[in-house]
Amino acid sequence: MDPLLQHLERFSEVLAVSRTTHVSSWDPATVRRAFQWARYLRHVHRRFSHNVHIRTVLERRLQNQWKLEGDSGPASVPGLTNFRALGCCDLLLSQRLLENPALGDAAFHSLVQELFPGPGVPDAEKETLQGSLALLARRRSAVHLLLFNGYGENLVCQEDTLIKTQAELLLERLHEVGRAEAEGPSRLLSSLWERLPQSNFLKVIAAALLLPSSPRPPKDELELGSSRTPGEGGQELIHWLLGKSDIVATFCRSLPAGLLTSVASHYPELFQIYLGLLTDWGRRLHYDLQKGVWVGAESQDVPWEELYGRFQSLCQAPSPLKGEVLTALESCKAQDGDFEVRGLSIWTDLLLALGSGA
Amino acid sequence: MPTDSFSEMTQDSGGLFSDYQFWMGKLSVWGQASTLETQQDTCRHLPLFQEFLRQMYEALKVMDSSTVIERFPTIGQLLAKTCWNPFILAYDESQKILIWCLRCLINKEPQNSGELKLNSWTRGLLSHILSAFRLNIKEVGLFTQSLGYAPVDYYPSLLKNMVLSLLSELRENHLNGFNTQRRIAPERVRALSRVCVPLVTLPDFEPLVEALLTYHGHEPQEMLWPEFFDAVNEAFLLKKISLSKSAIVRLWLRHLPSLEKAMLHLFEKLTSSERNFLRGIECLMKDSLLPEAACHPAIFRIVDEMFRYALLETDGAPEVLATIQVFTWCFVEALEKENKQLKFALKTYFPYASPSLIMVLLQYPKDIPQGLWHQPLKHISEMLREIVEDQTHRSYGGPFESWFLFVHFGGWADIAAEQLLMSEGEPPEALLWLLAFSYSPHDGSQKRAQTMVEVKSVLGRLMKLLRRPTLSAKELQTAVGESQDSDLRPPVCRQLIRCLLLNFLLWAPGGYAVAWEVITLMAQTDEVTHEIIGFLDQTLYRWDRLCMEAPTSRKLARELLTELHAKVSSTDPLNV
Numbered sequence: 001m002d003p004l005l006q007h008l009e010r011f012s013e014v015l016a017v018s019r020t021t022h023v024s025s026w027d028p029a030t031v032r033r034a035f036q037w038a039r040y041l042r043h044v045h046r047r048f049s050h051n052v053h054i055r056t057v058l059e060r061r062l063q064n065q066w067k068l069e070g071d072s073g074p075a076s077v078p079g080l081t082n083f084r085a086l087g088c089c090d091l092l093l094s095q096r097l098l099e100n101p102a103l104g105d106a107a108f109h110s111l112v113q114e115l116f117p118g119p120g121v122p123d124a125e126k127e128t129l130q131g132s133l134a135l136l137a138r139r140r141s142a143v144h145l146l147l148f149n150g151y152g153e154n155l156v157c158q159e160d161t162l163i164k165t166q167a168e169l170l171l172e173r174l175h176e177v178g179r180a181e182a183e184g185p186s187r188l189l190s191s192l193w194e195r196l197p198q199s200n201f202l203k204v205i206a207a208a209l210l211l212p213s214s215p216r217p218p219k220d221e222l223e224l225g226s227s228r229t230p231g232e233g234g235q236e237l238i239h240w241l242l243g244k245s246d247i248v249a250t251f252c253r254s255l256p257a258g259l260l261t262s263v264a265s266h267y268p269e270l271f272q273i274y275l276g277l278l279t280d281w282g283r284r285l286h287y288d289l290q291k292g293v294w295v296g297a298e299s300q301d302v303p304w305e306e307l308y309g310r311f312q313s314l315c316q317a318p319s320p321l322k323g324e325v326l327t328a329l330e331s332c333k334a335q336d337g338d339f340e341v342r343g344l345s346i347w348t349d350l351l352l353a354l355g356s357g358a
Numbered sequence: 359m360p361t362d363s364f365s366e367m368t369q370d371s372g373g374l375f376s377d378y379q380f381w382m383g384k385l386s387v388w389g390q391a392s393t394l395e396t397q398q399d400t401c402r403h404l405p406l407f408q409e410f411l412r413q414m415y416e417a418l419k420v421m422d423s424s425t426v427i428e429r430f431p432t433i434g435q436l437l438a439k440t441c442w443n444p445f446i447l448a449y450d451e452s453q454k455i456l457i458w459c460l461r462c463l464i465n466k467e468p469q470n471s472g473e474l475k476l477n478s479w480t481r482g483l484l485s486h487i488l489s490a491f492r493l494n495i496k497e498v499g500l501f502t503q504s505l506g507y508a509p510v511d512y513y514p515s516l517l518k519n520m521v522l523s524l525l526s527e528l529r530e531n532h533l534n535g536f537n538t539q540r541r542i543a544p545e546r547v548r549a550l551s552r553v554c555v556p557l558v559t560l561p562d563f564e565p566l567v568e569a570l571l572t573y574h575g576h577e578p579q580e581m582l583w584p585e586f587f588d589a590v591n592e593a594f595l596l597k598k599i600s601l602s603k604s605a606i607v608r609l610w611l612r613h614l615p616s617l618e619k620a621m622l623h624l625f626e627k628l629t630s631s632e633r634n635f636l637r638g639i640e641c642l643m644k645d646s647l648l649p650e651a652a653c654h655p656a657i658f659r660i661v662d663e664m665f666r667y668a669l670l671e672t673d674g675a676p677e678v679l680a681t682i683q684v685f686t687w688c689f690v691e692a693l694e695k696e697n698k699q700l701k702f703a704l705k706t707y708f709p710y711a712s713p714s715l716i717m718v719l720l721q722y723p724k725d726i727p728q729g730l731w732h733q734p735l736k737h738i739s740e741m742l743r744e745i746v747e748d749q750t751h752r753s754y755g756g757p758f759e760s761w762f763l764f765v766h767f768g769g770w771a772d773i774a775a776e777q778l779l780m781s782e783g784e785p786p787e788a789l790l791w792l793l794a795f796s797y798s799p800h801d802g803s804q805k806r807a808q809t810m811v812e813v814k815s816v817l818g819r820l821m822k823l824l825r826r827p828t829l830s831a832k833e834l835q836t837a838v839g840e841s842q843d844s845d846l847r848p849p850v851c852r853q854l855i856r857c858l859l860l861n862f863l864l865w866a867p868g869g870y871a872v873a874w875e876v877i878t879l880m881a882q883t884d885e886v887t888h889e890i891i892g893f894l895d896q897t898l899y900r901w902d903r904l905c906m907e908a909p910t911s912r913k914l915a916r917e918l919l920t921e922l923h924a925k926v927s928s929t930d931p932l933n934v
Binding site for chain 1: 468487501505511550
């Protein structure tokens with residue numbers, strides 16, 4: 001086992017270096033050797049994909065390594081993060097080297113010879129790598145073609161697809177990190193929250209919470225932990241979200257009403273928080289007698305139209321939600337004095353509007 | 359450049375040079391294929407351009423990079439233009455061949471600034487192809503990177519999700535948190551079919567291709583691109599994709615040229631493989647999906663029309679006849695499997711034939727006790743004769759039309775010949791007529807009557823020999839009148855009599871002992887030898903189909919077939 005782990009570590013180092021300017025010292029022999037190691041690891045992946053013990057040991061090692069790299073700063077990009085990555089480690093290496101301008105001419109020449117030996121190669125391994133790279137290039141062109149010609153004016157649908165893909169990737173990573181250590185997912189999520197543009201991240205979180213089950217079904221091989229229950233990744237995510245009151249508030253404030261209704265109808269705790277926020281927001285509005293409308297005191301207050309839209313969306317959700325929303329509104333209305341006339345309590349007005357709208 | 363090497367080169371690759379100019383012109387016009395016209399033109403030329411790239415690579419791979427530049431000074435331009443056309447990069451193996459070409463430009467040890475520049479230019483292009491079209495949506499790149507994913511990890515899922523989202527849009531029920539229901543515009547479907555042209559063979563696209571083929575729009579005119587149909591059909595015929603039967607049917611119904619190409623492809627396969635056994639034809643036939651697709655009458659009628667032309671063009675070649683018969687067996691089988699109660703009336707398949715005749719012809723002999731086979735035969739014969747000889751039935755077409763219909767179910771004629779030898783007493787007039795008609799549909803009634811008389815007398819002589827335990831080849835020859843030096847009977851009549859004699863050999867108790875001798879005497883020419891092989895193969899095939907119990911006859915037929923094949927291949931000039 002030890003030689004194998006050493007090998008793994010050495011290759012991880014190679015992979016880390018492959019993105020840096022250190023490759024300028026590489027000669028053709030170094031390139032060839034790096035790919036020999038990669039091929040060896042691919043062989044390991046094939047051979048042990050059904051051996052749970054060896055897989056577990058290797059995965060643990062990879063996770064630890066990733067954790068160390070993750071701690072070293074946000075700019076670091078991990079190399080091998082899970083057992084499956086071993087199956088395409090040569091692809092990973094080739095991508096990094098191809099994109100690295102520091103690689104010298106002779107080394108680059110031998111890299112391209114290594115990756116694209118041409119037609120009718122006797123070496124099956126090289127043929128596979130050449131095929132995978134060509135397939136990747138083809139898929140990239142396909143994505144490009146679809147993005148620019150497939151969606152026409154329908155950019156929303158295009159965005160949905162991008163968000164959904166990111167959501168799947170997020171869940172997968174959360175799952176892996178969760179296996180390595182208990183507080184892993186929450187640590188990862190917090191660091192992502194600090195690093196990434198919030199609006200995109202919030203949308204991804206919402207989409208991930210709505211994904212029905214394991215994003216990547218186990219392929220031919222026996223996936224460790226493939227027995228995850230539907231929504232398990234979602235549970236880790238919601239747990240983190242509910243623990244961060246400021247993030248939850250931003251989440252509920254910035255995402256569209258329909259999307260929040262969908263998420264809320266899947267997660268009762270989030271629904272309660274959302275409902276609480278909605279009532280808080282409502283309380284901040286006062287009635288402008290001259291204009292005859294409810295307005296906020298400050299610019300960041302939620303406008304009446306939006307508030308109404310969010311309540312309306314919740315009322316259109318399946319039964320328990322609608323009932324609870326109406327009960328909450330009724331009790332707020334009672335607290336305010338149970339008026340039936342417009343302009344005195346926002347809850348009366350909301351209930352009237354919802355009643356006539358329904 | 360030395361003159362001699364130049365002339366040598368132009369001799370070698372003169373074609374390549376003029377192609378080079380042509381494609382350089384095309385690529386310049388296409389640009390990044392961002393307009394409808396350039397996309398359309400690119401799509402039309404994808405296979406040809408790939409072939410050119412391949413030739414280009416073959417030429418480049420034997421040169422070093424400086425020779426390449428010397429001989430093709432603008433090669434960098436040509437390859438760069440190629441790299442920027444997403445349709446070409448998405449097509450089949452073009453991206454791979456392009457990379458091979460670029461590889462030939464890289465100089466291992468650049469000596470001067472020009473070579474250094476070329477190297478870095480080439481590296482730029484390679485990295486463009488392999489990591490091209492980075493998603494220009496910043497967030498996605500940043501997000502995946504922060505999670506530690508490389509493009510190889512997420513491009514497949516991204517593509518899968520894109521295909522899924524387009525699929526659900528096509529199904530007109532795209533519903534999710536962000537959006538409410540909407541309907542996809544015809545122009546988008548059209549554009550989508552255009553994008554799919556280079557991608558139909560990419561497995562990720564199979565569901566989308568299926569969905570497009572089966573998508574029913576609300577427009578009266580076709581909204582999918584003809585190039586899309588061409589590409590799908592081509593990929594299907596070359597077995598580069600697998601599509602459901604319903605998708606194929608939709609393809610052929612929506613795009614007739616594709617159906618015609620599928621038929622021609624089948625014909626090509628049939629003629630390119632050496633002399634086919636019916637089993638072999640059946641395999642190719644079923645593989646083509648044509649019999650199943652023909653359950654849709656519109657497809658059946660076009661397929662049938664092409665068979666009719668093939669028959670006319672080849673003057674009724676036995677191979678074409680056999681193919682039509684096999685097609686009909688498979689078609690009827692598919693029809694039965696598809697719908698227990700007929701979805702379409704039989705009349706829609708055979709609009710010009712008498713419905714009652716079709717009903718009888720379609721009866722599966724297997725479902726009728728063997729002893730009663732003469733009844734449907736008699737029925738068929740009478741109906742055909744009435745249509746052919748009676749002028750009042752002109753609406754069912756002339757004798758050719760009736761015969762063309764009958765040859766679809768040619769098994770009945772073979773059963774008639776068998777029945778004539780098995781029935782005791784006077785041979786039934788109806789069966790004699792059916793045989794004479796099937797062998798020579800264009801004869802007038804007088805000539806046909808002559809044939810019938812001749813066949814009847816031969817039959818009479820054969821029947822006398824049928825129960826004899828031992829026979830001699832000589833007396834059989836005399837019985838069928840073959841021994842006469844100057845046989846004045848028309849060739850078709852002689853062919854018919856040969857068929858009766860062969861049946862006799864298979865069924866008569868004394869046939870086994872003399873069969874090979876008789877056949878050797880009979881098979882004086884290649885044509886007759888092939889005719890006998892065809893008869894034996896067809897008979898065995900029919901017996902299998904009808905599950906006939908005839909162990910002795912079966913064994914004999916198989917042995918004769920093997921021996922004849924050995925004989926043919928030993929005299930075939932190609933095998934010497």
